[in-house]
Structure formats: structure tokens, C-alpha cells
Amino acid sequence: MSFLKVHEIHHTYFTKASATTALSNISFTVEEGEFISLLGPSGCGKTTLLSIISSLLKPTEGSILLENKPVSTSKNEIGYMLQQDYLFPWKTIEENILLGLKLSKRLNSKTKTYALNLLKQMGLNGGVEKQLPKQLSGGMRQRVALVRTLATEPKLLMLDEPFSALDYQTKLKLEDLVSQTLKEFHKTAILVTHDIGEAIAMSDRVFLMSTRPGTIHKIFEIPDVLRNLSPFEVRNHEAYPAVFQAIWKELESLEQQNE
Numbered sequence: 001m002s003f004l005k006v007h008e009i010h011h012t013y014f015t016k017a018s019a020t021t022a023l024s025n026i027s028f029t030v031e032e033g034e035f036i037s038l039l040g041p042s043g044c045g046k047t048t049l050l051s052i053i054s055s056l057l058k059p060t061e062g063s064i065l066l067e068n069k070p071v072s073t074s075k076n077e078i079g080y081m082l083q084q085d086y087l088f089p090w091k092t093i094e095e096n097i098l099l100g101l102k103l104s105k106r107l108n109s110k111t112k113t114y115a116l117n118l119l120k121q122m123g124l125n126g127g128v129e130k131q132l133p134k135q136l137s138g139g140m141r142q143r144v145a146l147v148r149t150l151a152t153e154p155k156l157l158m159l160d161e162p163f164s165a166l167d168y169q170t171k172l173k174l175e176d177l178v179s180q181t182l183k184e185f186h187k188t189a190i191l192v193t194h195d196i197g198e199a200i201a202m203s204d205r206v207f208l209m210s211t212r213p214g215t216i217h218k219i220f221e222i223p224d225v226l227r228n229l230s231p232f233e234v235r236n237h238e239a240y241p242a243v244f245q246a247i248w249k250e251l252e253s254l255e256q257q258n259e
């Protein structure tokens, strides 16, 4: 049994005047604890696919199974980390990270301690929990967003360009932190990114998507020597440039086909 099974997904957006086929014939499986990235040109359907996997959007055809069952939106099975942190500005950091637990009626002293400990583990201590989001830097706010995501202990994490609004140095540091945390908690994650380096540095496999309609064009297995390193170490490893070149070449040829 696969942890996540994406089976023959096909999706067309219909409007009164037109029909756009966003995804065609998408099938793959993801194992528990695996980290995969979706990489591809703009408009290849990455966001549509994430929405379908999280059951926020019903596909025209096909099915999604998480541990052999359809995904339930009510059970907090999926956690999100997005480009914007979406923290409530008028709520303290503590209130923000406990919100998911509160809404799902699972807030008790045990889950609260768990969330507050996660905050410390992310290096956010010294009274940060009593502060408001505007008092924190962009990188700190994304760390809070990660805590809020992990606090409800989701089975599957969706990371939709979570680092793209950050400066380069913060982004590299946060990639390391997220990667290390997800490995420690043995979390399964799907990352959407436009950054080839980030995809290689964080993933076990990189799915390259093509456009019109969106399909999985090619799957790149990241070599074993890079797998147990931190994203920062991966970027500096001698095996990294060859993987980068291979994906770059394939992406270029896809873009040429679209011109």
C-alpha cells in the first residue's frame, strides 16, 4: 500500500466561454516520509494539483488516496505552508500557532505544550510567543507558520513556494530548518517551487511538469549521496551541478517546445 496514491488525474476548468485542460493523466505514488518537489513552467498546473491532492478541488477525473482512503478536509490530515505566512496580525504568536488546534477542538495542555516546544525548537524563544507578527522578521514569521502547520500533526504537508518571498540567506537557512524538522518528524511533503536548486536540495524525487495540458514529463531521482545532507550541504556537494544541469536542460527543452 502506498502512503499517497494519485491515480489518473485529469482536470479541466470550464467557464461559460472556454474549457482549459489544466492536468492530464497524472499518476504517481509517494511513500511515507518521502519529500517530493513539483517543478515546472508557469501554468503547468502545480497549484491545481496541490488543490486536488488536498481535496479542495474535485478533479474532473481520477482519484486521490491517502493511506488507502479519500482525503478528509475536516480531520487536519493536510498541513500547508504557503508563500505568505497568513498569520493573523491582531493575534499573538501563541494564539496564531494554537489556532488550528482550537478550531479542530484538540487544544488541551498536552497539544499546547507540544506547539510551544516546537516554537522553541525553531529557535523562537525569549518571549516571542507573546509578541505580534509585525514584531517579527519575514524569516521568523515563516518559522511561526511552520510551527502552526506542524502543531496539528498533519499526515501530509503541502509547501507551496514557502521560501520565495524571503531574501536568499534567510531562504537557505529556512530550507535547512524545514528539511531537518520534517526528517525528524518523518513527515511526508510535497513542495511546489520554481527553483531547481531548492527542489534538488530538499527532495528525494523531483517531478518535472510540462504545460498545456499539465503532465508529469519526467521524474528525477536525487542520488543517494545527496539525500542525507542538509539542503545547504547539497548545494555545495560535487554531485550537485550534474543533477542541476540535467534538470535545467530538460526544463529548457520544455520551454522551447512552448515558444
Ligand SMILES: Nc1ncnc2c1ncn2[C@@H]1O[C@H](COP(=O)(O)OP(=O)(O)OP(=O)(O)O)[C@@H](O)[C@H]1O
Pocket: 013, 014, 015, 020, 021, 022, 041, 042, 043, 044, 045, 046, 047, 048, 049
Ligand atoms: N479557476 C480557473 N479557471 C480557469 N482556468 C484556470 C483556473 N485556475 C487555473 N487555470 C488554468 O489552469 C492552468 C494551470 O494553472 P495553475 O495555477 O494550476 O498552474 P501553476 O503551475 O500553479 O502556475 P504558476 O507556476 O504560475 O503558479 C493554467 O493554464 C491556468 O490558466
